[in-house]
Amino acid sequence: MNSYELNPDLYSTKLEYEPNRKGFGEGLVEAGMNDALVVALCADLTESTQMEPFAKAFPERYIEVGVAEQNLVTLASGLSAVGKKPFVASYASFSPGRNWEQIRTTICLNDRNVVIVGCHSGVSVGPDGATHQMLEDIALMRALPNMVVVVPCDSKEARRATVALAKLNKPAYLRVAREKTAIITTDNSAFKIGKANVFKEGSDITIVACGPLVYEALRAAVDLDRLSISAEIINCHTIKPIDSETILASAAKTKRVITLEEAQVAGGLGGAVAELLSSKLPTHVERLGTQDRFGQSGTITELWKEYELDSTAIVKTAKAMMRGVKK
Amino acid sequence: MIHTTKELELIANEIRQDIIKMLVEAGSGHSAGPLDMADVFTAMFFEVLRYKPKEPDWPERDRFVLSNGHINPVLYATMAHAGYFPTSELKTLRKFGTRLQGHPERTRLPGLETTSGPLGSGISQAAGMALGFKMDALVQQRVWCFTSDGEHQEGNTWEAIMFAGKNRLNNLTVVVDRNNIQIDGLTEDIMPLEPFAMKYQAFNWHVIEIDGHNFEEIIAALNQSRAILEKPTCIIAHTIAGKGVDFMEYDYRWHGIPPGLKDIEGDPPKALQAKAALEKLRTLNGKIRSEHE
Ligand SMILES: Cc1ncc(C[n+]2csc(CCOP(=O)(O)OP(=O)(O)O)c2C)c(N)n1
Ligand SMILES: [Mg+2]
Numbered sequence: 001m002n003s004y005e006l007n008p009d010l011y012s013t014k015l016e017y018e019p020n021r022k023g024f025g026e027g028l029v030e031a032g033m034n035d036a037l038v039v040a041l042c043a044d045l046t047e048s049t050q051m052e053p054f055a056k057a058f059p060e061r062y063i064e065v066g067v068a069e070q071n072l073v074t075l076a077s078g079l080s081a082v083g084k085k086p087f088v089a090s091y092a093s094f095s096p097g098r099n100w101e102q103i104r105t106t107i108c109l110n111d112r113n114v115v116i117v118g119c120h121s122g123v124s125v126g127p128d129g130a131t132h133q134m135l136e137d138i139a140l141m142r143a144l145p146n147m148v149v150v151v152p153c154d155s156k157e158a159r160r161a162t163v164a165l166a167k168l169n170k171p172a173y174l175r176v177a178r179e180k181t182a183i184i185t186t187d188n189s190a191f192k193i194g195k196a197n198v199f200k201e202g203s204d205i206t207i208v209a210c211g212p213l214v215y216e217a218l219r220a221a222v223d224l225d226r227l228s229i230s231a232e233i234i235n236c237h238t239i240k241p242i243d244s245e246t247i248l249a250s251a252a253k254t255k256r257v258i259t260l261e262e263a264q265v266a267g268g269l270g271g272a273v274a275e276l277l278s279s280k281l282p283t284h285v286e287r288l289g290t291q292d293r294f295g296q297s298g299t300i301t302e303l304w305k306e307y308e309l310d311s312t313a314i315v316k317t318a319k320a321m322m323r324g325v326k327k
Numbered sequence: 328m329i330h331t332t333k334e335l336e337l338i339a340n341e342i343r344q345d346i347i348k349m350l351v352e353a354g355s356g357h358s359a360g361p362l363d364m365a366d367v368f369t370a371m372f373f374e375v376l377r378y379k380p381k382e383p384d385w386p387e388r389d390r391f392v393l394s395n396g397h398i399n400p401v402l403y404a405t406m407a408h409a410g411y412f413p414t415s416e417l418k419t420l421r422k423f424g425t426r427l428q429g430h431p432e433r434t435r436l437p438g439l440e441t442t443s444g445p446l447g448s449g450i451s452q453a454a455g456m457a458l459g460f461k462m463d464a465l466v467q468q469r470v471w472c473f474t475s476d477g478e479h480q481e482g483n484t485w486e487a488i489m490f491a492g493k494n495r496l497n498n499l500t501v502v503v504d505r506n507n508i509q510i511d512g513l514t515e516d517i518m519p520l521e522p523f524a525m526k527y528q529a530f531n532w533h534v535i536e537i538d539g540h541n542f543e544e545i546i547a548a549l550n551q552s553r554a555i556l557e558k559p560t561c562i563i564a565h566t567i568a569g570k571g572v573d574f575m576e577y578d579y580r581w582h583g584i585p586p587g588l589k590d591i592e593g594d595p596p597k598a599l600q601a602k603a604a605l606e607k608l609r610t611l612n613g614k615i616r617s618e619h620e
Contacts, residue, residue: 039462060462061462063458065490066486066489066490068486068489068490070447070448070451070482070483070486071451071483071486071487071490074448074451074452074455074483074487075451075452075454075455075458075487075490076455077441077448077451077452077455078392078441078451078452078453078454078455078456078457078458078459079455079456079458079459080455081390081440081441081452081455081456081459082390082455082456082459082460082463083459083463084459084462101445102445102448102451102483105442105443105444105445105448106441106442106448106451106452109432109434109442110433110434110441110442111433111434
């Protein structure tokens with residue numbers, strides 16, 4: 001029944017890894033080829049935000065703003081006002097971290113079709129440490145009326161999301177990450193903003209995840225199968241508007257939900273799912289993500305372990321839930 | 328000039344009277360800035376700006392961005408006099424369901440180019456518009472941004488000024504309401520802006536300083552900015568806060584309150600403030616006898 005196409009090498013040693021920001025960079029070039037109104041602005045981070053391919057392909061549509069994130073988004077609002085379709089990129093700590101009010105007023109309330117791309121999200125940023133590991137951006141963006149929030153699970157989904165957002169004509173936030181992570185989907189996988197995808201069906205427990213951690217959820221599902229616990233994995237790439245239909249249907253079936261994200265659970269995907277279920281279908285939910293803590297330096301493996309985001313933590317949580325334990 | 332100076336003075340005077348009436352009706356809002364910018368707004372909308380009030384989305388229009396959204400009573404009153412909507416709608420300012428929100432909201436009122444109120448982001452948006460026009464080689468449309476002196480304490484403002492200077496946005500004119508006041512006092516006491524003109528010059532802008540109550544100077548400066556090919560232009564309009572109502576003039580305490588809200592030492596008692604203000608305007612601060620007397 002599950003028609004979603006996953007990478008056939010997902011569980012093999014041939015599995016390849018790529019940063020999902022790279023997919024954003026490719027998607028931006030594709031969007032630029034599709035539509036001459038697409039323009040890109042960056043605040044002195046052209047290479048690491050992966051805006052470089054676009055800058056090379058379309059130099060006349062690429063705008064260097066300098067280290068000025070408030071200007072970055074307000075300029076984009078102005079460009080949108082005269083018909084352009086701007087993408088703006090920086091590290092998520094600075095955009096939307098530093099310029100939230102400008103995004104609120106001049107993009108959301110003003111209803112301008114600017115796509116804000118927050119790179120270096122999550123603890124997986126690694127050695128740069130807490131200042132550069134943005135964890136509050138999902139909550140910040142999700143709270144804004146008019147805003148669409150998308151968190152792709154891999155580079156291929158990031159490319160599709162970028163192309164789709166260029167056509168959306170709405171204020172939007174695209175969250176990508178720095179480190180190489182598993183390529184989970186394929187070039188032919190489906191993608192629709194607002195439509196979550198069931199990556200694996202199951203009957204005992206639902207895991208709603210977003211971003212590169214979706215791979216940890218899939219790995220956990222394999223381990224859980226061995227323990228005769230059948231996990232359903234939902235890739236919830238659009239956090240706003242959230243796909244209530246898919247989540248409610250799954251929760252009704254399994255009656256247990258784990259959320260998983262590389263962000264503060266307060267206000268993040270965990271918050272969104274808990275809000276939905278608490279009113280529509282009260283269900284036991286455990287939220288994995290950062291628990292009111294900042295990040296720190298380390299490798300992605302060390303940090304995902306420390307913050308209990310990896311498959312081991314998911315399996316532990318699922319087992320406890322099956323026993324009826326509430327954290 | 329399309330109008331005589333006398334005619335423009337009359338329009339500005341009517342706009343000022345409408346500002347007082349709107350504020351009194353609303354029971355809240357800002358007095359000083361709107362009054363002091365009435366002459367510049369009149370010159371802009373009746374002599375310089377290219378727009379069609381009955382076709383607010385006319386693609387070839389100039390773009391007018393109000394950065395310091397709190398002075399919107401003067402924008403609304405000017406737009407009404409310019410024909411965007413009936414002056415009778417002015418009394419809905421700040422009321423539930425109004426298109427004339429307490430701070431301007433683009434999506435509610437046709438003719439507004441942006442939403443503002445939070446200070447410091449207007450010049451950036453105007454620069455984005457100007458850059459967009461340049462990318463498309465559209466030379467007819469000009470972008471005009473009105474801003475306040477207090478807003479120049481915001482970092483975002485200087486980010487935008489730096490950007491426009493670098494990109495030689497000669498299709499952008501910024502007009503600063505240099506009334507020397509902000510909420511907590513005089514700008515030079517709170518956080519000095521001087522040497523103001525030199526700051527803009529250092530960021531590669533063309534700067535013109537004018538008397539913001541002299542129509543010939545205002546119009547000449549606005550038009551001169553069209554002829555500056557190498558740089559964006561900043562017009563520093565020296566204005567008298569609260570201009571037209573003598574007891575409000577030069578007084579920062581009138582920044583954010585309407586007539587009739589509270590007693591202010593040295594000014595008419597609150598019950599008489601609105602009447603006194605309208606009388607001051609009708610008689611040009613007592614220079615002529617009011618026809619209504
Ligand atoms: C970002 C932001 N901070 C604070 C305010 C509150 N505020 C409104 S007007 C104002 C004074 C600014 O000075 P100016 O614009 O020169 O005032 P005016 O000359 O109109 O009295 C302040 C601080 C605001 N609107 N936006
Ligand atoms: Mg001022």
